[in-house]
Amino acid sequence: MSTSYQGSEEEIRALxxxxxxxxxxxxxxxxxxxxxxxxxxxxSQFGVLEALFHLGPLVQRDLANKLLVTGGNITMVVDNLEKxxxxxxxxxxxxxxxxxxxxxxxxxxxxxxxxxxHADIIKRELQVLTADEQDLLGDLCKKxxxxxxx
Amino acid sequence: MSTSYQGSEEEIRALxxxxxxxxxxxxxxxxxxxxxxxxxxxxSQFGVLEALFHLGPLVQRDLANKLLVTGGNITMVVDNLEKxxxxxxxxxxxxxxxxxxxxxxxxxxxxxxxxxxHADIIKRELQVLTADEQDLLGDLCKKxxxxxxx
DNA sequence: GGGCAATAGTTTAACATTAAATGAATACAT
DNA sequence: ATGTATTCATTTAATGTTAAACTATTGCCC
Numbered sequence: 177m178s179t180s181y182q183g184s185e186e187e188i189r190a191l192x193x194x195x196x197x198x199x200x201x202x203x204x205x206x207x208x209x210x211x212x213x214x215x216x217x218x219x220s221q222f223g224v225l226e227a228l229f230h231l232g233p234l235v236q237r238d239l240a241n242k243l244l245v246t247g248g249n250i251t252m253v254v255d256n257l258e259k260x261x262x263x264x265x266x267x268x269x270x271x272x273x274x275x276x277x278x279x280x281x282x283x284x285x286x287x288x289x290x291x292x293x294h295a296d297i298i299k300r301e302l303q304v305l306t307a308d309e310q311d312l313l314g315d316l317c318k319k320x321x322x323x324x325x326x
Numbered sequence: 327m328s329t330s331y332q333g334s335e336e337e338i339r340a341l342x343x344x345x346x347x348x349x350x351x352x353x354x355x356x357x358x359x360x361x362x363x364x365x366x367x368x369x370s371q372f373g374v375l376e377a378l379f380h381l382g383p384l385v386q387r388d389l390a391n392k393l394l395v396t397g398g399n400i401t402m403v404v405d406n407l408e409k410x411x412x413x414x415x416x417x418x419x420x421x422x423x424x425x426x427x428x429x430x431x432x433x434x435x436x437x438x439x440x441x442x443x444h445a446d447i448i449k450r451e452l453q454v455l456t457a458d459e460q461d462l463l464g465d466l467c468k469k470x471x472x473x474x475x476x
Numbered sequence: 477g478g479g480c481a482a483t484a485g486t487t488t489a490a491c492a493t494t495a496a497a498t499g500a501a502t503a504c505a506t
Numbered sequence: 507a508t509g510t511a512t513t514c515a516t517t518t519a520a521t522g523t524t525a526a527a528c529t530a531t532t533g534c535c536c
Contacts, residue, residue, distance in 0.1 A: 181380065187445045190452035193460040193467075194354060200467035201351040202394060204344060218494090220522060230331065237484060244352060249523055251486060256521070273484040273531050295337045302340035304469050310343040316463045317343075317350035319454050368524095370492060387514060399493055401516055406491070423501050423514045 204301045211293055215286065220245075220253045225262065225279070225287040226294070233278035235268075262286060354451045361443050365436065370395075370403045375412065375429065375437040376444070383428035385418075412436060 183191070209219045217225070220243075227242050228234060234242070240250045254277055257263040262283035268274035279287065302310055333341070359369045367375070370393075377392050378384060384392070390400045404427055407413040412433035418424035429437065452460055 181441060181445070183442075183445050184449075186453065186457075187449045189457060189460055190449040191445055193452055193455075193464045194358075194448050196464045196467040196471065197347075197351050197354070200470040201347050203471045204347070208344075213495095218521065235484080245522090246524055247485065248487075248525080252522065271484090271532070275485070291331060292333075295331070295333050295341060298344050299334075299337045299340040301470065302343055303336065304472070305343075305466060307336075307339060309466055309469075310339055313463070313466045314343045314346045316455060316459055316466075317346040319459075320350040320451065321346070321353045322454070363525095368491065385514080395492090396494055397515065398495085398517075402492065421502070421514090425515070 204298065207301055208294060208297050211290075211297065215290065217290075218253075218256075220249075221257055221262075222287075222290070222294075224250075224253055224257060224277075225283060226291060228263065228277065228279050229284070229287045229291060233266075233276045235274045235276055237274075239277060257283070354448065357451055358444060358447050361440075361447065365440065367440075368403075368406075370399075371407055371412075372437075372440070372444075374400075374403055374407060374427075375433060376441060378413065378427065378429050379434070379437045379441060383416075383426045385424045385426055387424075389427060407433070 205219075209222070212219065212222055223243050224239060227239060231242070236250045236254065237247060239254075240247050243250075254263060254265065258265060261280055263277050264280055266276045266278065268276060305313065355369075359372070362369065362372055373393050374389060377389060381392070386400045386404065387397060389404075390397050393400075404413060404415065408415060411430055413427050414430055416426045416428065418426060455463065
């Protein structure tokens with residue numbers, strides 16, 4: 177049956193904390209994405225629209241960096257968004273390597289309508305914690321992220 | 327440029343906390359997977375091996391539930407692990423709907439060698455937090471996960 | 477200014493992932 | 507006991523995801 181792994185106390189604690197971190201993130205993310213089914217958007221597509229909504233037109237490389245995915249991935253996701261008429265590509269005339277991605281009228285309308293729903297879901301999920309607890313959680317998470325690179 | 331979204335204070339806080347949670351999880355997970363390149367295992371494949379290592383042989387449905395993925399996904403991942411001779415499928419003779427997945431000698435040897443490395447990476451990543459901080463983080467995460475369903 | 481390194485984007489191959497449809501085996505209700 | 511509903515696994519289609527190879531463009535350097 178269960179293969180017992182003999183780790184140190186620190187390892188046990190770290191693995192236990194990590195699994196809880198994973199579950200919490202997965203849980204909130206899962207719920208934050210349920211409403212996307214209605215508009216037939218994938219989480220990745222929503223992520224791109226959200227980034228453009230908040231930051232304005234972006235070069236694909238910047239999108240990839242923001243969303244922590246590869247360039248090839250962005251090519252695919254933007255392709256599908258473009259097919260649906262939600263975003264447009266516009267090559268930079270100064271430096272023709274760059275391609276600016278911006279929301280179309282339709283894309284802007286959609287994400288402008290979707291984001292408040294998204295924000296509300298996140299808010300309700302996080303409200304099992306008090307404001308202080310959320311700040312505390314944020315601080316602890318920030319420390320974990322800082323650990324450099326990646 | 328930046329399209330300003332006018333959310334409530336609660337929404338702003340929740341979104342801010344959520345993004346930090348996502349970044350922290352992504353950061354630790356990313357680092358925990360770097361060593362898999364050496365043995366040409368994908369994170370999903372590692373996840374299956376890890377589950378089998380700790381819980382013993384599992385039916386595919388249980389694997390899917392443990393790893394929070396769909397059944398079709400497990401079919402694919404187990405296929406690839408089976409091709410490499412790391413796991414074996416064995417149909418249950420009592421209830422022929424079930425397929426038990428278990429580690430082969432080679433699979434057991436591999437995950438037994440890999441898991442300590444994995445545990446050590448997680449430990450080092452989490453050690454930017456004290457033991458108390460880790461417990462606190464775990465508790466906060468647990469509250470988030472509890473919010474039922476999903 | 478001609479060659480070379482660096483950067484942006486695309487493509488390809490392999491694997492992952494989901495939802496939905498299907499097939500096979502079992503449970504259950506009347 | 508027979509028909510119906512469940513459950514498990516697979517398949518399919520579509521999209522995502524990465525790494526690696528490739529193209530195109532620009533920057534740099536001698």
